[in-house]
Amino acid sequence: MQNNLFAPAIEEEVQLREQPRSKHIPAKTDYSITPNKLPQHILAFAVGFVIGGVVLFVYYKLLPLSLIGGAIFGAVYIFVAAQNAIAKRKRKLRSQFNDLLEALSVAMRAGNPPAKALIGAREDLLLLYNEGSDIITELDIIITLFENAVPLSESFHDFAKRSGLEDIESFASIFKTIEGKSSRADEIVRQTQSIISDKMEIEMEIETLMTAAKNEMNIMTVMPLVILLVLGYVGSGFMNSIYTTFGGRMAATAGLAIFTVSVVMGRRISSVNL
Numbered sequence: 001m002q003n004n005l006f007a008p009a010i011e012e013e014v015q016l017r018e019q020p021r022s023k024h025i026p027a028k029t030d031y032s033i034t035p036n037k038l039p040q041h042i043l044a045f046a047v048g049f050v051i052g053g054v055v056l057f058v059y060y061k062l063l064p065l066s067l068i069g070g071a072i073f074g075a076v077y078i079f080v081a082a083q084n085a086i087a088k089r090k091r092k093l094r095s096q097f098n099d100l101l102e103a104l105s106v107a108m109r110a111g112n113p114p115a116k117a118l119i120g121a122r123e124d125l126l127l128l129y130n131e132g133s134d135i136i137t138e139l140d141i142i143i144t145l146f147e148n149a150v151p152l153s154e155s156f157h158d159f160a161k162r163s164g165l166e167d168i169e170s171f172a173s174i175f176k177t178i179e180g181k182s183s184r185a186d187e188i189v190r191q192t193q194s195i196i197s198d199k200m201e202i203e204m205e206i207e208t209l210m211t212a213a214k215n216e217m218n219i220m221t222v223m224p225l226v227i228l229l230v231l232g233y234v235g236s237g238f239m240n241s242i243y244t245t246f247g248g249r250m251a252a253t254a255g256l257a258i259f260t261v262s263v264v265m266g267r268r269i270s271s272v273n274l
Contacts, residue, residue: 048077096135101193
């Protein structure tokens with residue numbers, strides 16, 4: 001009879017399922033929703049208001065327009081900050097999931113069945129993350145659902161769907177295929193962790209290489225504003241026509257449009273997506 005990693009563990013997993021089921025299942029997190037709360041939204045609005053107001057005042061020197069434009073940009077920046085917070089949380093979750101797979105692989109190589117290995121991995125991860133961290137919460141959900149007769153593959157699939165991360169989705173699909181069938185489950189988990197780790201390392205290397213370019217881009221973003229401020233206040237009326245004539249206003253609008261497109265394009269080019 002072919003050796004099966006899962007076969008010797010059937011009795012242990014049945015015992016885990018038969019444990020008392022009074023433990024409360026933690027609330028499931030939708031990672032497509034921003035973790036930002038009201039204070040973060042207010043801060044984002046304030047930052048956007050200041051940035052938008054200053055830029056418009058530099059280009060037009062019209063206080064009412066600057067206030068209105070700053071308020072509009074502040075409202076838009078709430079959305080931008082929310083999306084940034086979602087992306088940051090997903091990057092952190094991906095790193096935590098990589099640590100989970102590493103701990104899970106070690107536990108399974110020691111001969112533990114998947115369910116018991118998850119419990120051991122949770123204890124190991126508590127050395128790195130606190131109880132309220134996303135990965136610990138997700139482990140609590142998966143383990144508690146398993147104790148309530150929900151297969152691990154279904155819990156991993158639900159986790160992958162909520163996270164929206166390709167790496168977790170790939171692992172969930174692989175785990176569903178090997179659950180209860182493969183004697184090489186520990187090796188498959190280790191290989192999956194290795195692939196994710198390699199991708200993260202490549203991204204970090206690219207990010208390091210692009211740091212200097214990002215710094216240069218940030219300097220170039222600020223320079224047009226600095227030049228306009230300097231010429232406007234120490235140029236002895238050199239820039240007055242821009243703020244007092246129709247042609248000047250049109251030139252300022254064109255410059256602002258070019259400035260905006262340059263900033264947006266620069267941000268997109270400098271982002272790393274593998």
